[in-house]
Amino acid sequence: MFYQSVHRSHPEFWEGMRDQTSVGMGIAAWGLMTGVAMVKSGLSGLEAVLMTLIVYAGSAQLAAVPMIAAGAPLWVILAAAFCVNLRFVVFSAHLRPYLMHLPRFQRLVTGYLTGDLSYVFFARRFPKPGQTADELAQQQAYLAGNCAVNYLAWMGASLVGIALTNAIPTEWGLGFAGILALLGVLASLATSRLRMVSAGVAGAAAVAAWALPLKLNILVAIASAVAICLVLDKMRPNRPEGGAHHV
Structure with a gap:
């Protein structure tokens, strides 16, 4: 599994968690806003929960939800979500040398769990793949800790947003909070x-x-x-x- 106990034995695991925690509030705000937006757009609570757990991609979810509500053709919805997530193809190509030593299933899980800022922090911390088994293990431990915080912050806040949709006023400006979170991602990638x-x-x-x-x-x-x-x-x-x- 991706989060094995051996990862937690590396200092890099906790370093990755600390780095991602520094942007955890922005990720949570983005997740909360996405959870609210899905239900406000007409999805049922179950549909919103399933979309959160399966898709795990806020920008693609927010691109697809208005199209679903407007009755757009399926190919338009899929094309928009595909285009919005094209950046992950670039991320995957860059991460390939770091992860090719892992079994295929573990690589797939790692790719699913790696978000925008997880990739940014990892690329900055490790500009080159490890040359030894120990270096590769340290890099994998850092990515595991980083992605753990990202996943928990996103999923927890998104599920809270879904559950409390009717109790959260639109006037709170959650959409603006989500925009600020995305601007942080944009600035980091520029x-x-x-x-x-x-x-x-x-x-x-x-x-x-x-x-x-x-x-x-x-x-x-x-x-x-x-x-x-x-x-x-x-x-x-x-x-x-x-x-x-x-x-």
Whole structure:
């Protein structure tokens, strides 16, 4: 299993927990808001709980829920959720050298549990994969501790939001709290000029296409950012800016 007792024997496990705890309140606010939003959008309590436990991806959930409520075609909902979560393909490609020594099931569980900030903290703490079995074990222990806090903060707050939807006034501004949490993620990931340009293009495209139905401005924003990044990446000299995982 991903969280074996051997992980807790490494100091890196507790270090990972401490690092993730520093942003735990933002993650909890985002999870609470997502839980409330799912029920307010028309999902039943059971449907919201199942979506939280199975999907475990706040941005994809919030992209899909308004489309479900609006009766959008299934392919539109799936396409939006897929596009919103494309960043995890990049995360997985970067983490592959760190995890290839693990059994396939354990790699799948690790990928499922790794969130945005878990990846950010891990990449900063370990810029290169371990060269020995002990180094790899330390890295895995750090990621396990980090993801444990992320999972508990997200799931706990999201389930509380679902349970207390009718008791939490919309005027509390939970949507704004969720936006602040996402801005924290965005700022942490904006580590290269190319990433900052892509964020700016995506934001501008989303605003320009705001009038499109079924929240299709999300797809327009993602497609615009990906297209401009591909063009700029082809145009720049053949020297990586801060490493391959910064593209």
